[in-house]
Amino acid sequence: MLATLCSAALLTVAVGGQVQANDELLKLQQDPNQWVMWGGNYSGTRYSTLDQITNKNVKELRPVWTFSTGVLRGHEGGPLVIGDMQYVHTPFPNKVFAIDLNDQTVVWSYEPKQNADVIAVMCCDTVNRGLAYADGKIFLQQADTTLVALDAKKGDVIWSIKNGDPSKGETNTNAPLVVKDKILTGISGGEFGVRGRLTAYNIKDGSVAWQAFSVGPDKDMLVDPEKTTAMLKPIGKDSSVSTWQGDQWKIGGGTTWGWYTYDPALNLVYYGTGNPSTWNPSQRPGDNKWSMTIMARDADTGMAKWFYQKTPHDEWDYDGVNENILVDKEFQGKPRKLLVNMDRNGFGYTLDRETGELLVAEKYDPAVNWATHVDKETGRPEVVAKYSTAQNGPDVNTKGVCPAALGSKDQQPSSYSPKTGLLYVPTNHVCMDYEPYDISYVAGQPFVGATLSMFPAPNSHGGLGNFIAWDAIQGKIVWSLPEAFAVWSGVLSTAGDVVFYGTLEGYLKAVDATTGKELYRFKTPSGIIGNINTYTHKGKQYVAVLSGIGGWAGIGMAAGLSKSTEGLGAVGAFKQLSAYTQLGGVMTVFALPD
Amino acid sequence: MLATLCSAALLTVAVGGQVQANDELLKLQQDPNQWVMWGGNYSGTRYSTLDQITNKNVKELRPVWTFSTGVLRGHEGGPLVIGDMQYVHTPFPNKVFAIDLNDQTVVWSYEPKQNADVIAVMCCDTVNRGLAYADGKIFLQQADTTLVALDAKKGDVIWSIKNGDPSKGETNTNAPLVVKDKILTGISGGEFGVRGRLTAYNIKDGSVAWQAFSVGPDKDMLVDPEKTTAMLKPIGKDSSVSTWQGDQWKIGGGTTWGWYTYDPALNLVYYGTGNPSTWNPSQRPGDNKWSMTIMARDADTGMAKWFYQKTPHDEWDYDGVNENILVDKEFQGKPRKLLVNMDRNGFGYTLDRETGELLVAEKYDPAVNWATHVDKETGRPEVVAKYSTAQNGPDVNTKGVCPAALGSKDQQPSSYSPKTGLLYVPTNHVCMDYEPYDISYVAGQPFVGATLSMFPAPNSHGGLGNFIAWDAIQGKIVWSLPEAFAVWSGVLSTAGDVVFYGTLEGYLKAVDATTGKELYRFKTPSGIIGNINTYTHKGKQYVAVLSGIGGWAGIGMAAGLSKSTEGLGAVGAFKQLSAYTQLGGVMTVFALPD
């Protein structure tokens, strides 16, 4: 009764090897009929040239089929589409379903056997941000750090390796990225003192190609003191360890659980590093390099080309892991290869992605108050003393800091439309009280050291989020749509001048790419923290999204917590969510009428 | 942020008391804009006079909103709609959500605290068949037998009583029914030797009004040896105990977990009793009265008017609990008050509901082979020796019995359209091998005593189900649509000449009421075992259904069983389901475009 797999794309899958995998993916990521990696393409634009669904007809959109994953809690990421097959993943236990788009049957499914103990060391729900594809293989990065390559046609395990050790608080939530013959994956555990790193495994057999730590000695970090730059200058020797006290870098965080992008022409991989551990800044004097840093590395060797640290000596858990979107655009009259990063700290950064030159750093939420501005010469934010949890010290409740620890934007990836030249950014509009306290490191135990409570940005619309259009060249908000809750879903923009995003209440919304006018909404089964993707099947454009409330914003519902300061402070602010939605795990696929 | 409840219907809710509750429900059940009880009305026709959605325009149907319940496993029953409020229930842990139809917000929700041990003594998944409403109260019959009355506006508990004892294997899955000032509820546990009964509680305070056992001494059964009839004759003294060996009736089954209907003019309540315990017939010689019986009782006193035993001395677990649909129709030229019962045993029965006279008893699946026919004089089926598990005896595998234990139809309620005069029946097309064995009774332990395996009816279309139109007067199939799986959902027929049903793969299907031609299908998130309901809101017709695979047919998926004979024999036959659907729990609401 099972349909057999017949996909042009999959049939071309061949001999493996570096050049083939690269060529195949380079081609697939340019084919708007498929959705072959988390960002739609290596630039992470989450933009599709498909234009059957337009700002004129999107009001006719409707669900055409749905699929419950059988798993509850937060469903992040989105399905991949390769040929006739859609690959759907779930949060823990990280099931994978290969669905035949011709008849919606499950051609194969895979459920790893994982020790459920790992759930206790996942900071922010049991999320998984999705799969990767290359060379006839589907790559699944499990919560327990197992990275597994599955046969895309049959679901058989081809190889499987361990990327970390959950007993030390190491877990995985990120979507891996295939670049050439390697698969890149990160590590989570900044709240457990895990030392972050990005690791490249050979897609052929899972052997390690290179590994680059975020903090620590130069050789671990794959930096060249002379050639690796920051703010256009060589970083020098021991650039990381010199910014930590003693051996603290060993439990220093800088995890790498966000999204990865790649520029094939420059052969550079881009990603960000997370917060330094612990959340009590007084326990770790110094800049804590290279936590909170955008990193550009050679895809073949892992050697660092440039770094930019956004939040030196973090005092607010402003993890610097958000997606780096690669944009080619004029800047001050000159075409530039740009990188845009909407950081947790509330600043939208535009850099030259070849050199790491800082071009723009502006607030993308007017509520942001922890820093007045970013000094363009030094690249450093000017911290406001009142909101400095380090200056106020441990056991002092620093009140009214904006944004809250979950940032002006968290994991939810933005989209960039080359057609409008705008970035569409799902944002949080949440502030916090933050009281650090001393904590000792115990392997595998939470290493947080702060009590938080969160609330809507004061003197504003009362909601916890905004959906904004951002001009990354001017560093200006073009329009901003108030939302009742943080917008925690990944955005899609298309050549049809439509922008799609999801809300925590469960609405899939379509807005006009130019004006932001709402054109369509549909209440999906559960709150949306997934990414919206698009593809075609038999010539027709589809839009797909996973709903399933959870993630940090939805942790109260996902984990059944009710005390306001639980869930690292997020529970209180998002209490009202249960009036709108319940746990779920459903993919909804939309299309226009025939 | 919560919308306040503003429902004309609820505002009329008043002083309570017998006459009021009765009048209110009598009116509400005739109002097609609401859906106030499981069957839409007291007759259990599941027919709606709404006709905005027709066989002409149903192809334009589309989901307009969805709601994940946050619970997995089998979602049976369907939401109630009273005024602007929709009341949604779930399987264990039996959550209730009151949803404001104006904005789909959850006005209140209720989650009982139940000991999860009860799951182990539920025979056929953790299902719950739905809520009842009357007198400003929502009635929830929990799995652990707690019957609770909730304030329909606020969700507060008004009263709560215990209807049974899970430590003896007593549970509840049925939808209760309010008649006048009483709420009727049954009991499950035929597979645990539970002695069935129907109990009427006063809706005011939960006190017992009457209780009628299915088996046992006359006084327990609320029978009058002279006035209570069977086949038009008085049943006589000790009609039940005389058909059991010794005290066996005490653990004799005859549970009452199906659907209840009511004729206000006759003031009679109708329901069926389940299989005698155990499944090994050799251990319980006799007719095992009044298991497997349609019962008509006075709503005020519980006194039995008439009985009809469909399967004396059951040898196949053909539980006699299926819905009794009340139909007013000509029979042999005379208008008659009829009752139609599509029994598990594969015979479709039509009786005079005033007297219990047997009018029609014909097979509604040609595969049925355990009996040649029903003798109209005696009312008894003519059992085929080859398929008699009693005659073959214990430890003999009786092969190829049709239907399987889950019957030609199980709990899934049919619909009757007075417009077409047809019954629309969701059927199973499954046969079995059945090997009884001796078993001893231990309170709270399974008391099954048979090993089963099931398979599609041989020499047929290879599927496990059919959706049929049945002429209850002629006792003839009018048309039959083959289905890959048993059709386990409750049917809706409407004045728009459309019939809706759901499939285990997850399709909501709409077919033409006259021809059976498929007009629309939509793949809901999970397999459908829920009942399809319809109502209006602000003048627009909606169709709603819960999806969520489970129930006996889906027990393999729901409970994670994989051995073919597990799940009382159902696992093997339904193995292929996982190629189509996964666990879920989502309400999907459909409408035409504006």
Ligand SMILES: O=C(O)c1cc(C(=O)O)c2c(n1)C(=O)C(=O)c1cc(C(=O)O)[nH]c1-2
């Ligand atoms: O420091 C870390 O290692 C780490 C990991 C994760 C994660 O893996 O999900 C999150 C965070 N931090 C974090 O700070 C955060 O805000 C966050 C949100 C989410 C989410 O999925 O909603 N994960 C994470």
Ligand SMILES: O=C(O)c1cc(C(=O)O)c2c(n1)C(=O)C(=O)c1cc(C(=O)O)[nH]c1-2
């Ligand atoms: O004998 C009983 O008490 C009893 C209870 C139930 C139930 O409560 O669900 C079922 C059955 N029997 C049964 O025989 C059966 O086929 C069945 C199917 C289902 C279902 O919900 O799918 N329940 C039950």
